[in-house]
Amino acid sequence: MYKIIYKKCLNDFVIMMDVEAPLVARKAEPGQFIILRVDENGERIPLTIAGFDQKQGTVRIIFQVVGATTKKLSHKNAGDYLSDFVGPLGTPTHTEGLKKVCIVGGGVGCAIALPVAQKLHAMGCEVHGIIGFRSKDLLILEDEFRACCNQLTVMTDDGSYGRQGVVTLPLEEAIQAGEAYDEVLAIGPLIMMKFVVATTKPYQVKTIVSMNPIMIDGTGMCGGCRLTVGGETKFACVDGPDFDGFSVDFDEAMQRGSIYNNYERHAYSETCNLFTKEVE
Amino acid sequence: MAANMNPKKNPMPSQPPEVRAHNFNEVALGYTKDAAMDEAMRCLGCKHMPCVSGCPVNIHIPDFITKIKEGDFEGAYQIIAQSSSLPAVCGRVCPQENQCEKHCVRGIKGEPVGIGRLERFVADWHNTYVQEPPKCPVSNGHKVAVIGAGPAGLACAGDLAKKGYQVTIFEALHMPGGVLVYGIPEFRLPKSIVEKEVDTLRALGVKIETNVVIGKTITTDELLGEMGFEAVFIGSGAGLPRFMGIPGESLKGVYSANEYLTRSNLMKAYREDSSTPIMKSRRVAVVGGGNVAMDAARTALRLGAEKVYIVYRRSMEELPARHEEVEHAVEEGVELLLLTNPTEILGYNNPEDKRDPQNGFVTGIRCTKMELGEPDERGRRSPVEIPNSFFTVEVDAVIMAIGTSPNPLIKKTTTGLEVNARGGIIVQEETGATTMEGVYAGGDAVTGAATVILAMGAGKTAASAIDIYLQGN
Structure with missing residues (x-):
């Protein structure tokens, strides 16, 4: 059992938790993920590591309530226990030798982008951040990004905060203005990463994307997380989750990600009903 | 007692096909006491024991069958338990027709003795009627780490624990059993049986740490270094599934x-x-x-x-x-x-x-x-x-369902551990020793997809090699 040490709601849909898992914290690096089960009979879900404290032995996760399992997880509080928490899994984000990087985060993906930005900043790399949200209510981690980015642009779809528009807008402007990035790192919804790649490819700016497909074991056994990268089948759990954005087949990944949509919607509404009943 | 010369095995009572095709309950229901004793009487008790040579873990087959003939089912269990850590599992999933039963003299002019069915009967009888856990052996003070709680790891851990080693199994998933719990379905191997067999190992003093991925959470080098294990057995099992490489393999479904x-x-x-x-x-x-x-x-x-x-x-x-x-x-x-x-x-x-x-x-x-x-x-x-x-x-x-290639995680993070072109860990067949000192391996991690019993056999081979290695040190 793994104790939740700290919990904070970052907005109405996004929750941050620190979970006691000293073995995971000891080895965790930015870009890696964990798999957890909330309780017995729960499903195994992957969540990318949003931070870790080796002294305290805790691992930070930040998640958005999107389905039945994240709904159940959101009802857990500090002092409660999770039944399983395993990691760190996947290959850490490659940072060696980078001098100037643009980090593009979208929505809850910003939670995963942050530790990478912090590591790059600590290494002395020049970090430009572009973080995008649907609206001001959904904004997260702005101060944390400001602290580790040499430049930060906040975008909202509706213009309720920062600049209005999508993240690719300032990205393209920066590239056109002659910013010579060693790498662009995009972490967010698949559709955002697809368009980031479409933006950088004409300029041949190397772009790394962090993929988060459906997984079960997360250790290279089930093959559920397979993606087509450069025409080859790759497994996000052991070969990724970071891949060369120019080579990823995003359309296929988006289609595969929707396989359980019907089931998920049903399970989500059932779980919500369950919690409503408990309240009554 | 005259042998039962019926050329056919006692049939295995089973759920009817039209019923079982719609439920997850076990298909084969197991012999009754009478059927088991009748089947045991078909064994001629050959002096040269050809059946034993076909068993990857060398169970003393004629001896346990003699005990069944005598009605001493617990005695029969104890004989099997000397050689096998998972009798209730093997009695169900072993390919006996290619192993012990293939060599049975009765098979020449009819069907061989139903050795697998008898093994299952004895193990189930023990699990139903004997509540007393096995005695925890006196510790010899040596620590051994086992990677993977599947058939290879469980067999290796069981044998070492019986010899007094302090064994810790590290399992990546949230539950021990490996392919016995994630792969083989409930209707062929009820999970409660796997749980019982695992409990028996725990009673022998084996510690099982779930949610630990060796190669990620802890490395092999750490096990042998700061964590103080003197030997390691790798039984990390099957790895990435193979696909055919034909169009449409990424479709939903x-x-x-x-x-x-x-x-x-x-x-x-x-x-x-x-x-x-x-x-x-x-x-x-x-x-x-x-x-x-x-x-x-x-x-x-x-x-x-x-x-x-x-x-x-x-x-x-x-x-x-x-x-x-x-x-x-x-x-x-x-x-x-x-x-x-x-x-x-x-x-x-x-x-x-x-x-x-x-x-x-x-x-x-x-x-x-x-x-x-x-x-x-x-x-x-x-x-x-x-x-x-x-x-x-x-x-x-x-x-x-066209096979798997061995799990890449441990190889990727362990320098000095050599693998063959197909990704299987290279070992000496007689000992399971890898290219790293004190590190042994067996099961699908070595061979690629094979059977439960071959993995158990490899676990046992490595256990005795680890014993010799540590006693020599």
């Missing part, structure tokens, strides 16, 4: 057998109270002809499929699954499409509406007919495509 079975078995997706989804498909094609393919096909039936096909490119004769499994599958209504090879998986695509939720779901599998050509250097006749013999089978799910 294409599963690897590992994924499909893990969802249903380990994650219990067949039960209402599980939160793990699985597609409830109407028509399913399973590609491959091994035991895993049969397990996947029979699982699909039980999840409610109306029609399930096994698609296999060779003929019935070459079908690698156990005869009994094929027979069970066919009785339950699985249709075999033999000498058939898939060339493409077809999916739904609405050109008018890119957002049609049906887009990307499997609609069929295109196949070609095959014939067997000349035998290759290994004597296997390779299948050759018959020109222009394409046909399409309408299905909404395709399950690929």
Whole structure:
């Protein structure tokens, strides 16, 4: 059992938790993920590591309530226990030798982008951040990004905060203005990463994307997380989750990600009903 | 006592096919006491014990059968337990027809003695009537780490614990058992039986740490260094599933057998109270002809499929699954499409509406007919495509059961551990010793996909080699 040490709601849909898992914290690096089960009979879900404290032995996760399992997880509080928490899994984000990087985060993906930005900043790399949200209510981690980015642009779809528009807008402007990035790192919804790649490819700016497909074991056994990268089948759990954005087949990944949509919607509404009943 | 000269085995009582095809309860129900004693009487007690030579873990077969004849079932259990850590499992899933029973003298002029069925009877009898846990042996002070709580790891841990070693098993998943819990379905091996066998190991003093991925959470070097283990056994099991490389394998409804079975078995997706989804498909094609393919096909039936096909490119004769499994599958209504090879998986695509939720779901599998050509250097006749013999089978799910390649995680993070071209860890066959001192390996991590009992045999071999290594130090 793994104790939740700290919990904070970052907005109405996004929750941050620190979970006691000293073995995971000891080895965790930015870009890696964990798999957890909330309780017995729960499903195994992957969540990318949003931070870790080796002294305290805790691992930070930040998640958005999107389905039945994240709904159940959101009802857990500090002092409660999770039944399983395993990691760190996947290959850490490659940072060696980078001098100037643009980090593009979208929505809850910003939670995963942050530790990478912090590591790059600590290494002395020049970090430009572009973080995008649907609206001001959904904004997260702005101060944390400001602290580790040499430049930060906040975008909202509706213009309720920062600049209005999508993240690719300032990205393209920066590239056109002659910013010579060693790498662009995009972490967010698949559709955002697809368009980031479409933006950088004409300029041949190397772009790394962090993929988060459906997984079960997360250790290279089930093959559920397979993606087509450069025409080859790759497994996000052991070969990724970071891949060369120019080579990823995003359309296929988006289609595969929707396989359980019907089931998920049903399970989500059932779980919500369950919690409503408990309240009554 | 005169031997029972009936040329046939006592039949195994089973759920009728039309009933069992719709539930997840165990298919074979096990011998009664009378049937077991009657079957035991068929054993001639040959002095040269040919059966034992066919057993990868060398169970003293005639001795345990003698105890059954005498009605001393616990005595029989104790004899099996000397050689096997998982008798209730092996009695169910071992391919006895290619092992002990293949060498049985009674098999020359009839059916061999039902050794597997007797083993199962004895183990079940013990599990039902004997509550007393085995005695925890006196510790010899040596610490050994075992990676993976599957058949190889459990067998290795059991043998070492009995010799007094302090054994810790590290398991990546949330539950011990490996393929016994994620792969083999409930209807063939109830999970409560695996749990009992694991409890027996715990009673012997074996510690099991779940949710630890060796190579990620902890490395092999750390186990041997700061964590103070003197030897390590790697039984990390099968790895990444293979796909055919044909168009359409990324469509929604294409599963690897590992994924499909893990969802249903380990994650219990067949039960209402599980939160793990699985597609409830109407028509399913399973590609491959091994035991895993049969397990996947029979699982699909039980999840409610109306029609399930096994698609296999060779003929019935070459079908690698156990005869009994094929027979069970066919009785339950699985249709075999033999000498058939898939060339493409077809999916739904609405050109008018890119957002049609049906887009990307499997609609069929295109196949070609095959014939067997000349035998290759290994004597296997390779299948050759018959020109222009394409046909399409309408299905909404395709399950690929064409094997796996060994798990890459430990190899990636352990310098000095050598693997062969196929990714299997290189070991000395007689000891299981790897290229790293104090590190041993066995099971699918070495051989690629094989059987439970071969993995157990490898675990036992390594356990005795580890014992010799540590006693010599």
